[in-house]
Amino acid sequence: MTKQLRVALAGNANVGKSVIFNQLTGLNQIVGNWPGKTVERAEGTLHFKGYTIRLIDLPGIYSLSPFSIEEIVSRDYIATEKPDLIINVVDASALERNLYFTLQLLELDAPIVIALNQMDLAAKKGIRINVKRLSELLGVPVVPTVAITGSGINELLLTVIEVIEEKRKLQPFNVRYGQEVEKIIQELQEIMKREPSLADVSYPLRWLAVKLLEKDEDVIKKLRDYECADKILKHAERLATKLESIHGEPSPVVLASERYSIASKIFKEVASIDAYPRISFEHKLDALTTHKILGYIFLTCVLASMFTFIFIGGNIISEYLDPLFRSLIFQLERILQAHLPEIAVKLISNGVLDGVTAGITIALPYIAPFYIILALLEDSGYLARAAFLMDNLMHKIGLHGKAFIPLILGYGCSVPACIGCRIMETQRERLIAAFVVTLVPCAARTIVILGLVGRFVGLYAALGLYAFNIILILALGRLAFKVLPGEPVGLIMEVPHYKKPSLRVVISKTWFRTKEFVYIAFPIIVAGSLAITAMDLTGFIEILTSNMKPLIEGWLGLPANAGVPLIFGVLRKELTLILLSELIPLESLTAMQMIVFTLITMIYIPCVATIAALVKEFGWMKALTIAIVNVALALLIGGIAYRVLTFL
């Protein structure tokens, strides 16, 4: 019988954690989200020495404070799920900062083994580390690794098993603060110990005491479930104030500073630094890509090739798949017609099959290349440079540098753009970015803008619509920034060293993310198109159109049957134009009507695939809120445009 083990990988971002994860699990992975969170959860299994190890890759984080969702998810997992062992992946080239995180794991009483990764990079930077001494000081095994080449991985696994089988005992280093701080922590801990209701909390009491002194809002929230909360919080507040008056700093600063000074002391004892580091190529690349002029030229090139790859690549796949699916559907329809009544055939072919086809031939060809690019951007370290260059501009819409990537992607397809919003740190920023992204005219909307206004009204009018769109995004981004609750924190971001991305990691990330997208988005896309087909067959759409007449004719000044294309446009935005041209000769529309129709197509409800992506990232409530806000906005702007344009 094999023995089951649960092991978690934890560590800072950019330490090569996902490379180690892929080295260990290969293709046995499940990529998903943490329940109810926009945080990627990667889980895999491996078999080693008669053990079945379930490995979970925790998000890359710098601390276990409540700053980001990732940090809360990680510490809750460690404290409440209590994995058998945690592999703390530590970047040898940034040891001091990484040790700050290790100390926090130790404070959580987590059983850890350290994978001292990127030893090659550390050597390049001229940093030599006494691994044995580090292991002695921390009281846990330290295995040097170079994940990208697989060096040290086997030893890491052997060490994990040795610890599990208790052939190697952990004697973890006790994190102890300065005298005054210790006295205060212990006082609070004693008070908590006397509370019988706190006997069964899954977090160590000492850790809770430290977090309460740090005024950790998430821990405070969790404590409120207990009867004694008021009493404990009062004491915590009193003691935190005492701490602050002794040190003259906010209590989180006092504790973090002390933690850092412990990390610094350990670092100085185990590391020696050569005076002359040898990483000239990376330095040159870094200088070029952040240069005041050349950096922007480079960025433009990167974006251009990104677009070419995603959209030209997507177009090619899409063009290849489209006729294939058309003929397939044609064949299927013929088979179905022989066995089923007319209405059922229509439901299946227009609803289910068309939905699947739209998903496969429209969304998927762009999403898979996008995931490749995202993995490359993430793993190479370029994302941080792009954020450096664009931070300024993004501030105008209340976001910071990183938001630039999803925003630009939005001009191609909203679906990968919405998913790309997860590169933002906080839920608040992700939501603002996603909201803004749904307003960016994607390729399908570009078809309508150019095919209707550009062709019949003129190119300047079309460009005018784009300009208007940018102003709208600036205004609404700012508004969302003001309205949404939560505290904005400016750009604070690590700049990782440039690294050659691992092909294996890029491919495996792309594969598992694409698979997950298909599972989540396709049912929604099919359900959406099924619903619209059913509405059409039952005559509900006709009733809807006649009811919408005052809105379409009276408020928007459009011909009454323009409502139908707008309903079907939810499936695919370019359908609005295709159906409109089938219902009304486009030449018969006035310039004003074309502009109003295009404006509405540009802003109203995101397409079904985008809604699916939003649901996947943010849940139904937020996805529907964004959709409703967009519809209301489109109707408002359409109506105003009608009146203003008539007046002109």
Added chain:
Amino acid sequence: MASREDKKALQGSNKNDGLTVLADVAEGEKCIVVKALGSFGLVRRLTEMGLTPGTEIKLLRKGILGGPVEIEVRGVALILGREVASRVLVKPVKEEQND
């Protein structure tokens, strides 16, 4: 975003003791963190990223038109938005001329 008290603190310190804010340090210069000002969340985050009082920082580069600053702290490169960097009170380090 900057509260009035913060601005006062910044101006006051500018006059008195040769302190400045990180955003005003020149490219290539070094300085020592004195204090991070601003909201609770920001101060905590900066501290966690290693900018604790007394830490030496090197300013690597600045973005154009009020763009962010890139610094080196504890052997790691970090980007801070300009508005973040202008909340970090620092003491410039005078470096010897020939090194």
